[in-house]
């Protein structure tokens with residue numbers, strides 16, 4: 357992540373833009389803003405997509421542009437980069453806690469499953485409601501591209517898991 | 522070389538777009554809710570990958586076209602997706618077998634491409650690989666589950682394998698574009714890819730108690746823009762709106 361000391365006024369504004377699908381996280385919590393720079397009288401905000409097909413990405417761009425415009429930054433350009441690829445490891449610890457309180461089990465850090473089949477990628481995901489680790493995977497594909505569907509075997513509630521990439 | 526790189530990138534985008542479109546046709550038709558979400562999420566990943574490849578292709582071409590022009594304003598003969606990707610959905614067995622063949626292909630393709638000397642292709646491949654890893658696992662599981670399921674599911678899977686096998690051959694046919702870029706360290710080596718693909722397919726078919734079909738007639742030509750009759754219908758549906766209302770905006 358780039359130097360946030362350089363243009364703190366812009367970074368502070370970006371910190372107030374929520375993820376449209378998971379409003380407890382800001383776009384800075386997710387780590388998708390890679391750089392803020394001033395080039396030839398233009399503000400260039402560099403972002404990286406979370407999932408290739410994430411429909412929220414267009415929303416992020418619109419939100420960044422309108423937030424900066426509201427605050428009198430007129431000449432803003434958004435640049436998308438793919439390298440290095442986004443990873444859930446960039447979500448900060450404090451944000452992971454907020455995610456769990458919101459009812460979404462946070463990604464278990466640094467555990468991108470390597471197994472060939474889902475059954476080989478078994479890992480301990482904690483139920484965000486009752487905190488039991490006695491949970492099981494229902495589907496690797498949940499309500500959005502970034503989530504898998506789990507159920508808790510103790511409190512019997514289904515819940516979303518923010519999956520690792 | 523610019524021309525070859527444009528074509529190579531376009532092909533990657535076309536494979537992702539057409540397969541993504543086919544999967545999107547299943548939206549709301551999944552056998553149950555979770556699988557409906559899986560199919561559409563996979564479709565979304567593919568459409569996102571297509572967008573990234575098209576953006577780069579447009580940049581390489583440098584002729585003022587955008588990613589949308591490439592998706593919506595090219596005729597059939599200028600699409601270079603593998604014929605496998607355009608095959609109709611048919612039953613669930615055909616959807617999953619087509620997906621398994623393509624997931625295995627994409628997985629080993631991106632594994633090589635992430636080391637490409639072309640930095641943009643390498644970056645898109647590294648990103649896509651993370652997503653395709655999930656796709657491959659999902660379709661592998663379906664192969665096994667349905668292959669080892671009931672007599673009927675096994676028979677349907679075997680039929681889908683027999684029907685689609687003829688389209689797998691052209692995955693590994695290299696042309697002048699592949700060869701030129703391979704020498705430059707940009708493209709994937711299709712012979713290595715073929716070896717990995719075969720190993721994976723054999724491994725999963727064995728676990729699924731399914732038979733690897735015999736090699737026989739095989740379709741080719743997509744790298745020259747030759748397609749089966751199905752692609753035209755896909756494009757007609759996909760391109761109708763932007764062609765009829767070229768200035769339409771959301």
Ligand SMILES: [Zn+2]
Pocket residue numbers: 483484485486487488508509510511512513
């Ligand atoms: Zn619970």
